[in-house]
Amino acid sequence: MGLGMSVDKRKAAASARMCHVIMNSAAGRAHRDRLALALRAGLPRWPVTLHAPASPNEMHELIRSIPLHEDLVIAGGDGTLQCALQALMETQHAVVVLPLGTANDFASHWGYTPDVLSLQSALTRRVLRQVDVLSCNGINFTTVGGLGVGAFLTRDFNKARQFSPLFKRAAEAAGSNIYTALAAGTIIGRRAYLRHYEIESPQGSFSGLFSNVFICNQPRLGGNLTVAPNASTSDGCFDILFLKAKTPFDLLRSLTALRMEVEPILSERLTTESLLVRASDGREQLFFADGEAFEMDSVMRFSVHKGALSLLTAGGSVA
Numbered sequence: 001m002g003l004g005m006s007v008d009k010r011k012a013a014a015s016a017r018m019c020h021v022i023m024n025s026a027a028g029r030a031h032r033d034r035l036a037l038a039l040r041a042g043l044p045r046w047p048v049t050l051h052a053p054a055s056p057n058e059m060h061e062l063i064r065s066i067p068l069h070e071d072l073v074i075a076g077g078d079g080t081l082q083c084a085l086q087a088l089m090e091t092q093h094a095v096v097v098l099p100l101g102t103a104n105d106f107a108s109h110w111g112y113t114p115d116v117l118s119l120q121s122a123l124t125r126r127v128l129r130q131v132d133v134l135s136c137n138g139i140n141f142t143t144v145g146g147l148g149v150g151a152f153l154t155r156d157f158n159k160a161r162q163f164s165p166l167f168k169r170a171a172e173a174a175g176s177n178i179y180t181a182l183a184a185g186t187i188i189g190r191r192a193y194l195r196h197y198e199i200e201s202p203q204g205s206f207s208g209l210f211s212n213v214f215i216c217n218q219p220r221l222g223g224n225l226t227v228a229p230n231a232s233t234s235d236g237c238f239d240i241l242f243l244k245a246k247t248p249f250d251l252l253r254s255l256t257a258l259r260m261e262v263e264p265i266l267s268e269r270l271t272t273e274s275l276l277v278r279a280s281d282g283r284e285q286l287f288f289a290d291g292e293a294f295e296m297d298s299v300m301r302f303s304v305h306k307g308a309l310s311l312l313t314a315g316g317s318v319a
Helices: 007-015 031-040 056-065 078-091 107-108 116-125 151-162 165-172 177-190 248-259
Strands: 017-024 048-051 069-076 096-097 127-136 137-143 146-147 196-201 204-210 212-216 237-241 267-271 274-279 284-289 293-296 299-313
Touching: 017 031, 017 056, 017 078, 017 204, 031 048, 031 116, 056 078, 069 078, 069 116, 078 096, 078 107, 078 137, 078 293, 078 299, 096 107, 096 116, 107 165, 116 299, 137 284, 146 151, 146 196, 151 177, 151 212, 151 284, 204 237, 267 274
Parallel strands: 017 048, 017 069, 069 096, 096 299
Antiparallel strands: 127 137, 127 299, 146 212, 146 284, 196 204, 196 274, 212 237, 237 267, 274 299, 284 293
16 A cells, blocks of 8 residues: 555545634624535535634634644634634644635735635645744734734724724725725824834844834735735744834825835834833823734733644745
């Protein structure tokens, strides 16, 4: 008997696995029914169970209960994956992403597309990747996080999406372009751009006034901002972009430069394995990560968990 399996046998073995698809319950019953119909039509050979846990704790318990030999799919946006991260890191259960969110930064980086064909390809080819996970004061994230105007934009967006059905439908139709449309209003309306931070890292310490601090595990944010062109998801480090824009015009110009993949003015970069940020102005501290906004203490500690997330993809050279 040969040591390997033929391609047909590997496909047959993969198709026999139970597949658990976890979606965000906030998406609603109609969305769940459409997804269930698409899964039945697109994965006819896979026995699929669709789950919509009602809370983060319920999601974590569900992930912990799924046997490692059964497949696990997270269907949603960056925020849905972020909610599942803690349990995924604990169990090391390899996961596939079906992107159904607004920007889908993580999924786009790894080549997932919002269709069942992409899901089927990942479940069949089963290329295992180990992905770094970043952490800020115990909050885990996989894409880009940050301080400054971006955090307020994220909070404003999520509040509007939660309380306005019309805005939610517009966001679903516009995709990542909705962030571009909102950015100008948030920047002009906020006024208080500059925050004073004291920065400590193994490379040295410094302080100053910053409009944005981006903590990057991958190059892109919001679908079209190249905030860290050299960032890698598997190097055990994270890239940081500091923006020092002093006026709304300077900030809009810097963000336009990032969208055009040009280095913005009034910026600095750093690559490190750990970082401490101390806010010394006594004002509200918001941090955004994976499309979610979090209230923070004045001292924020960033670290990296190397290879902490196991991912199944269809292959490719993304790292």
